[in-house]
Amino acid sequence: xxxxxxxxxxxxxxxxxxxxxxxxxxxxxxxxxxxxxxxxxxxxxxxxxxxxxxxxxxxxxxxxxxxxxxxxxxxxxxxxxxxxxxxxxxxxxxxxxxxxxxxxxxxxxxxxxxxxxxxxxxxx
Amino acid sequence: xxxxxxxxxxxxxxxxxxxxxxxxxxxxxxxxxxxxxxxxxxxxxxxxxxxxxxxxxxxxxxxxxxxxxxxxxxxxxxxxxxxxxxxxxxxxxxxxxxxxxxxxxxxxxxxxxxxxxxxxxxxxxxxxxxxxxxxxxxxxxxxxxxxxxxxxxxxxxxxxxxxxxxxxxxxxxxxxxxxxxxxxxxxxxxxxxxxxxxxxxxxxxxxxxxxxxxxxxxxxxxxxxxxxxxxxxxxxxxxxxxxxxxxxxxxxxxxxxxxxxxxxxxxxxxxxxxxxxxxxxxxxxxxxxxxxxxxxxxxxxxxxxxxxxxxxxxxxxxxxxxxxxxxxxxxxxxxxxxxxxxxxxxxxxxxxxxxxxxxxxxxxxxxxxxxxxxxxxxxxxxxxxxxxxxxxxxxxxxxxxxxxxxxxxxxxxxxxxxxxxxxxxxxxxxxxxxxxxxxxxxxxxxxxxxxxxxxxxxxxxxxxxxxxxxxxxxxxxxxxxxxxxxxxxxxx
Ligand SMILES: [Zn+2]
Numbered sequence: 001x002x003x004x005x006x007x008x009x010x011x012x013x014x015x016x017x018x019x020x021x022x023x024x025x026x027x028x029x030x031x032x033x034x035x036x037x038x039x040x041x042x043x044x045x046x047x048x049x050x051x052x053x054x055x056x057x058x059x060x061x062x063x064x065x066x067x068x069x070x071x072x073x074x075x076x077x078x079x080x081x082x083x084x085x086x087x088x089x090x091x092x093x094x095x096x097x098x099x100x101x102x103x104x105x106x107x108x109x110x111x112x113x114x115x116x117x118x119x120x121x122x123x124x
Numbered sequence: 125x126x127x128x129x130x131x132x133x134x135x136x137x138x139x140x141x142x143x144x145x146x147x148x149x150x151x152x153x154x155x156x157x158x159x160x161x162x163x164x165x166x167x168x169x170x171x172x173x174x175x176x177x178x179x180x181x182x183x184x185x186x187x188x189x190x191x192x193x194x195x196x197x198x199x200x201x202x203x204x205x206x207x208x209x210x211x212x213x214x215x216x217x218x219x220x221x222x223x224x225x226x227x228x229x230x231x232x233x234x235x236x237x238x239x240x241x242x243x244x245x246x247x248x249x250x251x252x253x254x255x256x257x258x259x260x261x262x263x264x265x266x267x268x269x270x271x272x273x274x275x276x277x278x279x280x281x282x283x284x285x286x287x288x289x290x291x292x293x294x295x296x297x298x299x300x301x302x303x304x305x306x307x308x309x310x311x312x313x314x315x316x317x318x319x320x321x322x323x324x325x326x327x328x329x330x331x332x333x334x335x336x337x338x339x340x341x342x343x344x345x346x347x348x349x350x351x352x353x354x355x356x357x358x359x360x361x362x363x364x365x366x367x368x369x370x371x372x373x374x375x376x377x378x379x380x381x382x383x384x385x386x387x388x389x390x391x392x393x394x395x396x397x398x399x400x401x402x403x404x405x406x407x408x409x410x411x412x413x414x415x416x417x418x419x420x421x422x423x424x425x426x427x428x429x430x431x432x433x434x435x436x437x438x439x440x441x442x443x444x445x446x447x448x449x450x451x452x453x454x455x456x457x458x459x460x461x462x463x464x465x466x467x468x469x470x471x472x473x474x475x476x477x478x479x480x481x482x483x484x485x486x487x488x489x490x491x492x493x494x495x496x497x498x499x500x501x502x503x504x505x506x507x508x509x510x511x512x513x514x515x516x517x518x519x520x521x522x523x524x525x526x527x528x529x530x531x532x533x534x535x536x537x538x539x540x541x542x543x544x545x546x547x548x549x550x551x552x553x554x555x556x557x558x559x560x561x562x563x564x565x566x567x568x569x570x571x572x573x574x575x576x577x578x579x580x581x582x583x584x585x586x587x588x589x590x591x592x593x594x595x596x597x598x599x600x601x602x603x604x605x606x607x608x609x610x611x612x613x614x615x616x
Pocket of ligand 1: 167
């Protein structure tokens with residue numbers, strides 16, 4: 001996949017966020033369908049009531065975030081990190097892994113030293 | 125319209141595992157072939173409370189690869205989480221790089237085969253968009269032959285967290301053959317740079333391809349498909365040729381190419397749809413909060429650049445210039461750094477580089493393949509070859525015997541002189557001894573002798589063969605020819 005097309009969701013979200021601040025406050029910034037989509041990506045099953053509740057809550061959060069736009073950030077460097085640190089490295093040295101029994105301790109269905117997982121793809 | 129009327133547009137995404145001893149974010153070993161789930165720790169599994177710490181060597185190797193691929197190295201780079209659910213990814217996210225990769229804007233020059241023997245070799249530059257660092261996923265063993273037919277799968281997380289680079293090319297590739305040549309060039313360059321062992325069969329090098337067609341002359345790209353599961357260099361060409369033909373047929377029938385991921389099925393020689401567009405991945409990248417950014421200094425980058433060896437294409441051109449080798453020989457000998465070093469060490473000690481090249485491309489390569497060895501594992505070293513060439517030049521051994529001596533040197537690691545002495549392989553250059561043998565053979569074969577006297581030149585070949593067999597190849601061929609002519613006609 002090309003880099004540009006890699007993240008269609010992010011592009012859509014960016015477009016959404018670009019809605020001018022003057023937009024009517026009542027307008028939904030995130031639709032019920034988008035909430036369903038995000039829930040599916042996160043493997044969450046939501047009841048109809050939860051969908052309504054989360055859509056309302058997420059819109060409230062987005063509105064709160066919109067308030068930050070009132071600030072003039074022209075002179076502020078974009079930042080992804082809160083701590084002013086960089087280049088935290090470890091040397092390339094092998095250290096003992098964990099015993100396999102411990103690694104598999106929480107596996108619901110260990111088999112022959114592997115994690116056994118249910119069917120990955122449904123037959124068409 | 126025929127496939128020739130379409131322009132094929134291809135871009136490759138190549139993943140290569142880096143040669144670090146330990147994983148990207150923890151101290152677990154990266155060694156291949158261990159018992160399942162024995163190179164795993166809580167960091168690998170993403171258990172609550174763990175923190176990844178970046179392996180400095182992996183960053184160095186990624187920068188090294190970027191420099192070898194003519195990239196700009198970012199002074200500021202960061203890691204991001206790529207979120208998706210798949211059983212081979214225990215954390216449910218992969219630590220990768222999204223908008224600020226370590227390396228950008230590179231290129232690789234590939235050597236295209238000349239149109240015919242007399243045309244000059246052509247090269248083409250394939251652009252590289254980016255090279256970024258990320259972690260490897262685990263390995264799934266399916267309960268039946270195909271993933272779709274499998275009731276369950278078994279997960280081995282030994283590979284999880286091994287450092288990978290992903291190299292994304294520009295859509296500059298215009299044929300399945302160019303795609304293979306590009307992938308092979310990448311492999312050679314990464315091997316020279318010493319950052320990956322690039323073994324496609326062990327999965328340490330993987331190639332995914334994006335391919336689309338457009339009518340020749342069109343400027344807009346057609347709809348592309350992504351081809352996965354390509355498991356050899358040969359398959360790159362086969363899979364893309366198949367897919368180009370398939371797309372051409374879809375378009376010719378008035379249909380539309382569906383943007384989708386397709387898997388190459390090596391056994392049946394076809395590509396099959398994997399996931400359709402509505403399932404298109406939405407990875408929701410965000411900055412990895414457990415890691416801090418990487419800032420590279422100019423000095424560090426320049427130090428790494430200075431430590432890079434002469435790269436394959438440059439070396440290939442120098443071999444042609446300095447040793448007068450044909451382009452074909454130069455390309456073959458520079459495929460690996462070890463072979464190129466071997467050649468140069470021998471060629472430096474011998475006045476005929478082409479002879480050295482012939483032995484290396486012929487018998488040496490064949491023997492390595494037969495015994496499953498790499499150049500570095502060979503007991504036969506450049507000095508052995510030079511010693512043997514000296515014996516040939518002095519006329520001590522014939523070219524035919526040399527083949528035996530070469531194989532013996534390869535197997536035992538002894539030098540040529542010792543082998544010739546021990547096995548009594550010295551060439552018979554004694555006229556008297558050879559005359560005796562030849563007379564006996566002529567006497568035993570009156571008919572061919574008669575044929576030769578009647579002017580049938582071919583009969584001479586028969587006698588040469590007989591003499592060589594009798595002397596186990598130890599006779600000097602020029603002398604045999606001379607004596608045969610003399611003795612066959614002597615009776616007349
Ligand atoms: Zn680990």
